[in-house]
Amino acid sequence: MRQNPARRTALLDAAIEVLAREGSRGLTLRAIDKEAGVPVGTASNYFVNRDELLGQVMRRTRERLAPDPAALAATMERAPSRELATELMRQLLARMRADRASNLAMLELRQEATRRPDLHAELSGFLSAEHQEVIDHHLDAGLPGDRTGVALMYFAMLGMIVDDLTIPAVLEPYSTDELIEQMVARLLTPHPPQGS
Structure with a gap:
């Protein structure tokens, strides 16, 4: 499936907000979708599994803090x-x-x-x-x-x-x-x- 880089960044920014506010247990694909204001199931099209999501969130935090x-x-x-x-x-x-x-x-x-x-x-x-x-x-x-x-x-x-x-x-x-x-x-x- 073709992915939109701007949408991926928006999803990662939403994941950062959820992680900061709710902690690791609150970080679900559904919570990311809700925070980003996108249809349910959108995040699951961008992140294969939780480990991949967490790795991408880590890299995005470093981009934002540079x-x-x-x-x-x-x-x-x-x-x-x-x-x-x-x-x-x-x-x-x-x-x-x-x-x-x-x-x-x-x-x-x-x-x-x-x-x-x-x-x-x-x-x-x-x-x-x-x-x-x-x-x-x-x-x-x-x-x-x-x-x-x-x-x-x-x-x-x-x-x-x-x-x-x-x-x-x-x-x-x-x-x-x-x-x-x-x-x-x-x-x-x-x-x-x-x-x-």
């Missing part, structure tokens, strides 16, 4: 510095807050992956590769810090994002801007001068 290339390029015109790294982390948190559904869906996918070996393998490979790309991009851009410091910074940001999404009261006593500034300052030491 930075806008033009905005990122404009930010990266600044000289490499701790200030630039701080700004990038602030933008990351802002993107995560702007698409709460995609982040909550990803948390649900992480939990589902503990029970589904195929999803676990796909999610592990995908997120590991994404993590390495982020570190490589940071270091290739000449930003301060070493591989371990950058990894620690992103793991710390993930913890902050999870709390911000799920139990924001934990962060209420703090300024997230200040936390990010301190995190970058403590974890990203400048590269030593050449020849040292």
Whole structure:
């Protein structure tokens, strides 16, 4: 059967909303059809099985959460510095807050992956590769810090994002801007001068 790419994207966006709102147990093809406002049975024409659906939802969340290339390029015109790294982390948190559904869906996918070996393998490979790309991009851009410091910074940001999404009261006593500034300052030491 011939499939419409725009319809597939709309179904995946609907699946993300259902997953974020209802959790993994609420994610049914019928629920996706209802959320997308399409006739019952439409989603079943696009997804062979649940594993395929979950894998496609995972990839769609990453598309939705990726930075806008033009905005990122404009930010990266600044000289490499701790200030630039701080700004990038602030933008990351802002993107995560702007698409709460995609982040909550990803948390649900992480939990589902503990029970589904195929999803676990796909999610592990995908997120590991994404993590390495982020570190490589940071270091290739000449930003301060070493591989371990950058990894620690992103793991710390993930913890902050999870709390911000799920139990924001934990962060209420703090300024997230200040936390990010301190995190970058403590974890990203400048590269030593050449020849040292």
